[in-house]
Amino acid sequence: xxxxxxxxxxxxxxxxxxxxxxxxxxxxxxxxxxxxxxxxxxxxxxxxxxxxxxxxxxxxxxxxxxxxxxxxxxxxxxxxxxxxxxxxxxxxxxxxxxxxxxxxxxxxxxxxxxxxxxxxxxxxxxxxxxxxxxxxxxxxxxxxxxxxxxxxxxxxxxxxxxxxxxxxxxxxxxxxxxxxxxxxxxxxxxxxxxxxxxxxxx
Numbered sequence: 001x002x003x004x005x006x007x008x009x010x011x012x013x014x015x016x017x018x019x020x021x022x023x024x025x026x027x028x029x030x031x032x033x034x035x036x037x038x039x040x041x042x043x044x045x046x047x048x049x050x051x052x053x054x055x056x057x058x059x060x061x062x063x064x065x066x067x068x069x070x071x072x073x074x075x076x077x078x079x080x081x082x083x084x085x086x087x088x089x090x091x092x093x094x095x096x097x098x099x100x101x102x103x104x105x106x107x108x109x110x111x112x113x114x115x116x117x118x119x120x121x122x123x124x125x126x127x128x129x130x131x132x133x134x135x136x137x138x139x140x141x142x143x144x145x146x147x148x149x150x151x152x153x154x155x156x157x158x159x160x161x162x163x164x165x166x167x168x169x170x171x172x173x174x175x176x177x178x179x180x181x182x183x184x185x186x187x188x189x190x191x192x193x194x195x196x197x198x199x200x201x202x
Contacts, residue, residue: 058129061105
């Protein structure tokens with residue numbers, strides 16, 4: 001139906017998450033018909049990013065520097081390290097604005113079925129950091145999935161073996177959520193992670 005180059009562009013766009021055949025076709029047609037300048041800018045930016053962006057040598061987040069700006073920031077707390085699955089998780093936590101320590105990015109989670117083991121997640125580098133840095137707390141912020149929980153347990157065992165206190169971020173009912181619409185797994189997590197509540201004194 002389309003020329004070979006257009007078909008190739010549509011196939012390339014389908015590599016993006018949640019982009020199906022129709023969405024990819026609309027994107028390709030828009031870029032080619034309506035905004036060629038944007039298409040050229042997108043192509044240049046993508047090519048430069050692919051060529052120059054790698055992983056931080058300390059935390060493994062995406063950066064074009066050997067060490068990212070967060071790791072280079074001496075004002076960050078040196079005694080806490082937060083372990084996350086993706087660079088997008090770092091961004092989300094930073095936007096929340098209440099954590100000021102350092103990070104370690106796994107780029108995934110343990111998944112024997114997919115052949116993803118500790119070495120693929122940089123566990124050797126994480127253990128070196130646990131042994132060499134003045135850490136008082138390791139915060140495990142992996143996703144509340146079966147794989148994420150298994151990964152959290154694996155990390156916690158290794159951190160405890162090195163004498164580092166381990167905490168896990170809470171998972172449960174979101175602010176503004178109504179219980180009748182919350183799934184059973186989330187509710188179970190919320191009940192199991194409940195904390196003491198002290199009403200204000202009269």
